[in-house]
Amino acid sequence: MNAALKNLVNQPYKHGFVTDIESEVTPKGLSEDVIRMISSKKNEPEWLLEFRLTSYRAWLKMTEPEWQNCHHRKIDYQAISYYAAPKIKAKLNSIDEVDPELLRTFEKLGVPLHERMAMAGVAVDVIFDSVSVATTYKKKLAEVGVIFCSMSEAVLEHPELVKQYLGTVVPTSDNFYAALNSAVFTDGSFCFIPKGVKCPMDLSTYFRINTEESGQFERTLIIAEDGASVSYLEGCTAPAFSSNQLHAAVVELVALDNADIKYSTVQNWYAGDENGVGGIYNFVTKRGLAKGINSRISWTQVETGAAITWKYPSVVLLGDGSIGEFYSVAVTNNYQQADTGTKMIHIGKNTRSTIVSKGISAGKSNNSYRGLVKIASSATNARNYSQCDSMLVGEECGANTFPYIQVLNNSAQVEHEASTSRIGEDQMFYFAQRGVDAEAAVSMIINGFCKDVFQQLPLEFAVEATNLLSFKLEGSVG
Amino acid sequence: MIYADSKVLLEVRGLCASVNGIEILKNLDFTVRSGEVHAIMGQNGSGKSTFAKVLAGHPSYEITSGSVRFEGKDLLALTAEDRARAGFFLAFQYPIEVPGVGNSQFLRLTYNTLQKQRGHEELDPLEFDDFVREKMKLLEMSPDFLDRSVNEGFSGGEKKRNEILQMALLEPHLAILDETDSGLDIDALRIVAHGVNQLTTKNNAMVMVTHYQRLLNYIVPDYVHVMEAGRIVKTGDKSLALELETRGYDWVSTDTQVAASVSA
Numbered sequence: 242m243n244a245a246l247k248n249l250v251n252q253p254y255k256h257g258f259v260t261d262i263e264s265e266v267t268p269k270g271l272s273e274d275v276i277r278m279i280s281s282k283k284n285e286p287e288w289l290l291e292f293r294l295t296s297y298r299a300w301l302k303m304t305e306p307e308w309q310n311c312h313h314r315k316i317d318y319q320a321i322s323y324y325a326a327p328k329i330k331a332k333l334n335s336i337d338e339v340d341p342e343l344l345r346t347f348e349k350l351g352v353p354l355h356e357r358m359a360m361a362g363v364a365v366d367v368i369f370d371s372v373s374v375a376t377t378y379k380k381k382l383a384e385v386g387v388i389f390c391s392m393s394e395a396v397l398e399h400p401e402l403v404k405q406y407l408g409t410v411v412p413t414s415d416n417f418y419a420a421l422n423s424a425v426f427t428d429g430s431f432c433f434i435p436k437g438v439k440c441p442m443d444l445s446t447y448f449r450i451n452t453e454e455s456g457q458f459e460r461t462l463i464i465a466e467d468g469a470s471v472s473y474l475e476g477c478t479a480p481a482f483s484s485n486q487l488h489a490a491v492v493e494l495v496a497l498d499n500a501d502i503k504y505s506t507v508q509n510w511y512a513g514d515e516n517g518v519g520g521i522y523n524f525v526t527k528r529g530l531a532k533g534i535n536s537r538i539s540w541t542q543v544e545t546g547a548a549i550t551w552k553y554p555s556v557v558l559l560g561d562g563s564i565g566e567f568y569s570v571a572v573t574n575n576y577q578q579a580d581t582g583t584k585m586i587h588i589g590k591n592t593r594s595t596i597v598s599k600g601i602s603a604g605k606s607n608n609s610y611r612g613l614v615k616i617a618s619s620a621t622n623a624r625n626y627s628q629c630d631s632m633l634v635g636e637e638c639g640a641n642t643f644p645y646i647q648v649l650n651n652s653a654q655v656e657h658e659a660s661t662s663r664i665g666e667d668q669m670f671y672f673a674q675r676g677v678d679a680e681a682a683v684s685m686i687i688n689g690f691c692k693d694v695f696q697q698l699p700l701e702f703a704v705e706a707t708n709l710l711s712f713k714l715e716g717s718v719g
Numbered sequence: 720m721i722y723a724d725s726k727v728l729l730e731v732r733g734l735c736a737s738v739n740g741i742e743i744l745k746n747l748d749f750t751v752r753s754g755e756v757h758a759i760m761g762q763n764g765s766g767k768s769t770f771a772k773v774l775a776g777h778p779s780y781e782i783t784s785g786s787v788r789f790e791g792k793d794l795l796a797l798t799a800e801d802r803a804r805a806g807f808f809l810a811f812q813y814p815i816e817v818p819g820v821g822n823s824q825f826l827r828l829t830y831n832t833l834q835k836q837r838g839h840e841e842l843d844p845l846e847f848d849d850f851v852r853e854k855m856k857l858l859e860m861s862p863d864f865l866d867r868s869v870n871e872g873f874s875g876g877e878k879k880r881n882e883i884l885q886m887a888l889l890e891p892h893l894a895i896l897d898e899t900d901s902g903l904d905i906d907a908l909r910i911v912a913h914g915v916n917q918l919t920t921k922n923n924a925m926v927m928v929t930h931y932q933r934l935l936n937y938i939v940p941d942y943v944h945v946m947e948a949g950r951i952v953k954t955g956d957k958s959l960a961l962e963l964e965t966r967g968y969d970w971v972s973t974d975t976q977v978a979a980s981v982s983a
Contacts, residue, residue, distance in 0.1 A: 662818070666778055671815045673799035674775050674808075675829035675885065676836065685828065689819030689868065 260346040260369075266325040266455060271318055273297065276424055279324050283393050283427075286400055296413040296423030303417045309580040310609040310641055311549050313485075313522065321487055323425045325455035326369075346449070364389055366430045366446045368459055378442065387471075388433040389444050392460050395431035402433055406464055410493035410530045410557070418489040418524040418551075422458045426491065429459035434469035434500075443699055445474040456487040463493070465500035467533065472503040472699060485513075485548060490525045498533030498560065503541070505698055510546035515604075517576025520548025527554035528584075531563035531592075539566035540583065541697045548577060553611065555584035558592035558620070565594040568694040573606030573638070582612035582643075587620035587653070596627040599691050602638035609641040616653040624654045632690050633663040634683075662690075720921070721941050725752040728893050728924050729774075729794075734785035735949075736773045742783070743769045745949035751893065756919060757926045758935055758960060761946035762968050767928045768812060770946070771897045775809040776802050790892065804836040808891030810882040812898040817869035822881070825869045826851055830888045854887045858914045875902030876911075883914045894918075895926045900934035912937030932964040945971050 267278065276297055280290040305316075346369075364378035366389065382389050388399060395403050413423040430446040448459060465471055488510065494502050504527075513520030523546075529538035540554040556565030567583035585594035594614065602608040608631065616623045631640035642659050664686055672682035688695065688707055695703050731749040735742060743766050751757060761767050773780045774787065776799030787794040794802060817825065823844075830851075831841040842850060852862060858880045870878050879899050886894050896915070900908055915938055919925055927934060935943070935957060943959040944951045945968070953959070953971050963971070 668815050668817070670775075670777050670799060671811065674803050674811075675889070676800050676803035676832040677828060678800055681828065681832075685820050685825070686817055689817055692819040 260342060266322050269320055269322045271297075271321070271323055271425065275323055279425060279427065282324065283396070285396055288404060289396060292408065292413065293424050296420050297425075299414040300417065300420035300424055303414070303420055305417050306551075309551055309611070310607065310643075311551060311578040311580050313549055313578075316485075316487060316522065318421075322455040323458070324427055326427075364442055364444050366391060366444075368428055368430075368446060368448045368457075382440075382442070382444075385438055385441060386435040387438060387440050387444075388431065390431055392426070392429040392431050392462065395462075399431070399433070402464065403431070403462065406462055406493070406495055407460075408493075410495060410528050411491050411526050416526060419491050419526040422460060422489050422491040422526070425456075426458045426460035429461040429490070429492075430463075431461070432463040432471060432473065434463075434465045434471045436466040437468045438466075439469070440471040443472045443474055445476070447476045456489065458488075459490045461490070461492040462495075463502055463504070464495045465497065465502050465536075467498040467500060469497075470501035470503075473505070474699060475504070475506040476509070484519060486521050488521050488523045488525070488547070490527075492525070492527040492554075494527075494529035494538055496529065496531050496533060496536035496538050496560075496563075499535050500533060501537045501539075502529060503539045504529070504554070506540075506542040506544070507698075508542065508544045508546055508550070511548075512546045512577050513548040513575065515575050517548070517605075520577070521546065523547035523550045523552065525550075525552040527552065529554075529556045529565070531556055531558050531560055531565060531589075533563070534560045534589075535562040535564075536560050537564040537566070539564075539568070539697070541566075541568040541694065542570070542581075543694070543698070544569070544571040544579060544581060547579075550577075550579040550581050552581045553583055555586065556594065557586045557588065558594065558623075559588045560592075561589040562591045563589055564592070566697075567594075567596045567598070567612075568697045569598045570601070570691045570694045571599070571608055571610075572601045573603065573608045575604040575606060577604075577606040579607070580609045580611055582610045584613040585615070585625060587614075587616045587623040587625070590619070590621045590623075592620055592623045594623075594625045596625070596629070597693050598627075598629045599694055600629070600631045600640055600642075601634065601687065601690070602631070602640050603634035605637045607639045607641075609643060611643040611645075613645040613647070614655055614657075615646075616648040616650050616655065618649040620650050621652050623650065623652075625656065627655075627657045628693075629657070629659045630690070631659075631661045632687075633661065720754050720756070720919075722752070722754045722921060725754045725921070727751075727788075728753050728790060730786075730788045731774075732786050734770075734773070734787060735783040736769065736780045736785075737783055738769070738780050743780075743949050744773060747785070747950045749944070749951060751924045751926060753892070753924055754921045755924045755942065756938060756940045757924070758940040758943045759926060759928045759946055759951075760930065760943060760960065760963060763930075765946045766949040767946050768897055769949075771809055771895045771926075771928055774802075774895065775799060775807065803889075804833060806890075806892035808886055808889055808894040810879070810886060810894065810896040810899050812901065814870050814873075814878045814882055816871040816873075818871050820869050821865070822867055822869050823848065823851065823865035826865075826885065826888060829885060833889050851884075851888065854884060857887060857917055858884055859910050860884060876904065876907035879903060879911055880907070880914075883911055883918075887914065887918055890918075891923065893924050893926070895928065897928045898930065899927065900929055900931060908934065909937060932960045935960045947972055 276293050364382060366376040376390055411419050414420050432444055434440050496502050510521035510523055531538045538556045544550050558565050565585050571579045571581050573579050583596055596612055598610045600608040600610055610629045614625045629642045633640055644657055646655055669682055729751040731747055734744050734747040736744040759767050782795055827847045834841050860880055940957055943955050945953040
């Protein structure tokens with residue numbers, strides 16, 4: 242059994258290749274001049290430059306958070322390049338004008354950009370290092386009034402919408418990484434679903450970091466007006482470098498009356514090698530504002546990659562009767578560290594939130610769930626249900642649960658359940674005694690453990706997530 | 720049943736095995752022919768369960784010497800899953816729980832794995848459903864079992880029935896039932912025993928590991944073995960079990976010591 246397991250462990254990260262493409266990378270370092278340069282490269286309006294500079298000045302006074310259960314070398318923010326973009330001749334009129342090397346890159350990653358080859362029923366915006374290179378199905382979406390484009394494009398073509406909502410859910414000085422992002426963000430996706438429209442297809446963004454010494458700071462903004470609904474998917478990969486790349490994204494969601502936003506992520510950044518060398522530092526701020534009555538925001542995440550994950554997709558339940566959901570599977574192997582969870586802030590009356598978190602630790606990794614459930618004094622009859630389960634694979638990994646509960650209204654009902662289990666020799670032996678090999682056994686055990694989360698994912702993503710997990714954990718038992 | 724022309728299924732010779740450097744099995748000999756039903760009895764710590772696990776290939780045990788041939792093959796050279804695929808089955812004393820995995824999904828995976836191994840056709844979920852429901856009748860199991868997670872929240876008796884159901888599906892050539900009777904009330908014991916009896920044929924064999932004579936009223940053994948300190952010290956027919964029930968185990972060891980000193 243052991244030899245077979247070893248072979249499985251040594252399977253390489255299959256997205257670890259580098260695309261050889263001529264890129265424009267700005268010199269390393271961060272200053273007001275760099276920010277002005279980024280802003281001018283993108284032909285941004287003055288108000289946005291001000292937004293960036295205000296954020297930068299706030300950031301200078303802030304320090305990195307240290308409360309998380311992760312350890313890493315100090316990041317030298319002057320050693321990062323804040324803008325890297327493949328050289329593109331002029332404005333592209335169609336997908337056919339995209340550099341063939343880039344098209345090949347995304348095809349290799351399973352995200353073909355030609356609409357005739359693209360995933361049926363999913364519109365994709367692809368971000369390569371700092372810029373969006375293509376968005377599919379744009380015209381079809383425009384017919385029903387849905388705006389789906391890169392953030393840079395939205396700034397130029399729909400400035401009023403961007404200005405109205407940008408920074409309203411995650412304020413520029415919210416935290417160290419959000420402030421940094423607000424100062425230097427380069428691209429991301431923008432989605433606007435107008436009143437009463439159910440978005441006819443899933444929207445998706447695929448993020449790819451390609452340049453070794455650049456950071457990726459994307460900014461995504463999704464707005465669903467009254468009665469609108471949308472399902473949004475996010476995927477990410479990066480080449481295998483021996484250095485660490487910083488990824489500090491901000492995602493803001495706004496749901497107005499009766500609107501419904503479902504945001505699903507399958508995160509597969511390069512996690513570093515088996516000795517913990519290299520990998521992405523993933524410091525992400527994701528927050529949704531369930532602003533309108535009976536609005537609903539649902540986060541589903543499958544976090545398998547990155548050397549460090551620091552991420553708490555949250556919902557502010559402002560509208561009466563609004564619903565917040567968080568379904569998470571976080572898998573760590575080798576020397577990965579994850580400190581992830583959610584915040585559910587209940588402000589409106591009759592608000593409800595559900596948290597289902599499944600942490601799987603293998604190798605020498607460390608996996609922490611950190612969550613806050615806050616019931617404000619105004620939130621009469623608020624309800625929360627939290628379930629946090631950890632599974633340990635092997636003997637050298639760790640799992641922690643840090644639930645914080647603050648209740649200021651005594652009509653609230655808050656439930657928290659937690660469990661820890663281990664895939665051990667005896668479980669594997671049971672499967673083996675029935676003729677089932679280790680690979681199929683681990684896959685079945687893990688999928689059973691994650692079932693409550695996987696069934697929240699859109700179908701294509703559920704299949705991908707299942708494969709990704711089996712792939713990632715194969716060989717860690719034995 | 721003992722048949723005159725039956726072939727040897729399992730042949731254990733001089734088996735020694737240890738865990739964490741402590742020797743548990745000491746020079747154990749044991750032979751099973753097809754069609755036979757054996758019972759291995761003995762006090763706690765005599766090595767009965769260890770013997771069952773060693774044969775099944777549990778990774779915690781180290782084989783220090785001896786040989787085991789199963790249908791002519793070197794069993795010890797096979798991985799645990801290959802032993803199962805070769806037709807060796809262990810009904811666990813403590814079946815494990817697999818939360819979130821539907822029992823029918825698990826049963827189908829194990830069934831199809833063996834079907835594939837034997838060059839037979841695999842069943843899709845619908846075909847399998849019909850097939851497994853038929854087998855469940857044998858053990859008077861409610862179809863609800865299929866929708867529940869594997870062994871999760873099962874009572875002791877339900878877990879044991881689920882083990883015998885797997886035996887019914889996998890049709891092993893040799894099955895070892897490790898304390899299948901423990902934790903069963905009298906009705907469950909009768910049902911499980913009935914199921915096992917239905918599955919016994921001229922071409923397979925059963926080995927029951929048990930503390931109690933009770934089970935042997937329902938599944939009548941051809942041979943009863945007494946295990947002590949890691950080896951089989953006495954073999955008899957079903958009357959030996961009754962004798963153990965009334966006299967306990969001590970007389971067996973005294974007898975053995977006497978026999979040993981005489982032969983020395």
